Amino acid sequence: MACSVTYDELAAYASGECEAGRGAEIARHLAVCEACRGRMHAIAAADRALAAPPRWEPSAGAVLAASRAIARATAPPAPIEPGIMTLEEVGRHLRLNPEQLDEIVETLPAFEIAGQVRVRRQKLYEWIDQRERMFRGASMGARERDPAALDTP
Secondary structure, three states: OOOOOOHHHHHHHHOOOOOHHHHHHHHHHHHHOHHHHHHHHHHHHHHHHHHOOOOOOOOHHHHHHHHHHHHHHHOOOOOOOOOEEEHHHHHHHHOOOHHHHHHHHHHOOEEEEOOEEEEEHHHHHHHHHHHHHHHHHHHHHHHHHOHHHHOOO
8 A cells, every 4th residue: 555645744744744635645545554653653753752862072182183283274374574674664663763764774784775775684684683782792892891881789
């Protein structure tokens, strides 16, 4: 015997979403059709199982890996530090105002290109290292002559 009740109708009946008239017909059919009763119970069991899925807790390693992947994907690109700097960039890097930069521009390891003064970043760092050594040497000599000379109030 072929059943006139479709899977969608059984699903609607099991979830309580069937129209009242059709719901009454399906109820009468379920009373006499063992196959549809079995299908309807399977649908209802699946609905209950899906209504309360088991809670899954990811491992600490999985959370860490996901966090790192998100951080990498959303991080802004690292700024590119050019190997060649303008005088303005040198001034900002050394935290000097234009007047202070003008006072030392002749001592910088600079070069001219297309009428513009430029400084290689690496040469600037070497220049800074040299000035640090000179400063340390001068301050050590001053301390040897008068240790209180470098003390600040």
